[in-house]
Amino acid sequence: MVIEARNVVKHFGTRVAVAGIDLAVPPGICFGLLGPNGAGKTTTLRMVYGVTRPTAGSVxxxxxxxAVNPRAVRSRLGVTLQQNVLIEALSPVENLRVFGRYHRIPHDLLExxxxxxxxxxxxxxxxxxPVKQLSGGFQRRLAIALSLVNDPELLILDEPTTGLDPAVRLAVWARVRALRAAGKTILLTTHYMDEAQRLCDRVAIxxxxxxxxxxxxxxxxxIHLAREALECECDENxxxxxxxxxxxxxxxxTADRLTIYADDVASVAETIRLRDGGERRVMVLRPANLEDVFLALTGSTLEESQT
Ligand SMILES: Nc1ncnc2c1ncn2[C@@H]1O[C@H](COP(=O)(O)OP(=O)(O)OP(=O)(O)O)[C@@H](O)[C@H]1O
Ligand SMILES: [Mg+2]
Known part of the structure; x- marks a missing residue:
């Protein structure tokens, strides 16, 4: 396993940020941590790259x-934090050089x-x-580039695509896929279920x-739902x-909508149509997705804060 966390706990005073998490991430996969705001994702990542010490358990x-040898671990991984850490007065090239020298990469190799x-x-x-003149999307891409300067075996990305436009998101996804294809292990968090479903081999909610x-x-x-979903308009009663x-x-x-999960929603829709008689009810048939699982398990959407 590249990452093995056993019963990891993190308390901040009386607040329990992480309440006993086990993780096993094998090499060469993209693993996603999903969860509402305040779920403990960033805290878990911080314990993996050794800047936060677990209250109990081991990583x-x-x-x-x-906890014993954070330096040996950190030299072999790259991290993109939730908030970019960039030197604003310097250009992307200069930022990359500064990070490279920090990692003591020989001059020619660094160039x-x-x-x-x-x-x-x-x-x-x-x-x-200069970085301060770059748009958010450029800054985010530079932050990801910086985390790759030491050619890490493990890449940790905390919400890599939050705030990016759809084209830049697609570009970042392509890079993550390329890194995975090159044999890197990736641990990321995201609030986008479509992102998780497309990029991640495994996820933990x-x-x-x-x-x-x-x-x-x-x-x-x-396991948690069924292959297909049928959304239909429906009054509570x-x-x-x-x-x-x-x-x-x-x-x-949810609100004015009922979503039914079944392995064959077409036949369910047919039954509903027959029961409705001549009345036309708006129904949408689609494959079930990770967003549905998230809603079923947490009872909230990712956008609703649970802090
Ligand atoms: N340094 C800290 N001191 C006190 N409490 C903290 C600290 N860091 C995190 N917390 C608390 O721990 C809990 C988990 O926070 P964390 O940042 O890990 O959540 P998250 O899942 O990354 O959320 P988000 O999706 O909003 O990024 C929250 O209740 C947060 O307020
Ligand atoms: Mg976070």
Whole structure:
């Protein structure tokens, strides 16, 4: 395992940020930590890269106990924090050089890496512009580039695409996939369920410092819900009659909408149509997704804060 966390706990005074988390991340996969605001994702990442000491439990990275030898671990990983850490007065090239020298990368090798990373994260057009003049998307890409300067075996990304426009998000996803294809291990957090479903081989859904479910996205969808979802408009008082006798795996009620999960929603929709008689009810049939699992497990959307 690249990362092995056993019953990790973190208290801040009386506040329990992480309440006993186990994680096992094998090499070469992209692993996602998902959860509402305040769930303990960033705190967990901080314990993995050794800047926060667990109150209890242990974290091993590359087989090394992080609390015992944080330096040995940190030299082999790269981190992109939730908030960018950039030297604002300097350009991307200069930032990359400063980070490279911090990692004691020999001059010629560093120049090579800087060139590679400028291309890899499409920073070349603004390579010599002071960071403070760059847009948020450029700054985020530079932050990711900096975390790659030491050619890490493990890359930790805390909300890599929050605040990015759709095109830049797609570009960042492509880079994450390329890194994974090159054999890197990636641990990321995200509030975007579509991102998690597309990028992650495995995810852990975390709430209130605990792992609620862990597995491959498709596996979690199959275990916790069903293959397909049917969204339909429905008044509160209609629900019992509407659902009566239907082969339904799970039901979720939000505002004016009922979402029914079943392995074959087409036949469920057909039954509802027959029961409705001539009346046309708006129904949407779609595959079930990770967002549905998240809602079913946490009872909230990711955008709703639970702090
Ligand atoms: N240094 C700290 N001192 C006190 N409390 C803290 C500290 N860091 C985190 N916390 C608390 O620990 C809990 C978990 O915070 P954490 O930042 O790990 O959540 P998160 O899952 O990353 O949330 P978000 O999605 O908003 O980034 C929160 O209740 C937070 O207020
Ligand atoms: Mg966080």
């Amino acid at each position: 091993r990275v590359f087989g090394i106990d992080v 090579e890496r800087v060139e590679e990373l400028l291309d890899f994260l499409e920073l070349r057009s603004h390579a010599h512009v 975390v709430a209130a410092g605990k792992v609620l479910a862990e597995g491959a996205p498709e596996e979690l969808i199959a 209609e629900v019992p009659a509407l659902l009566d006798g239907l082969p339904v795996a799970h039901v979720l009620r």
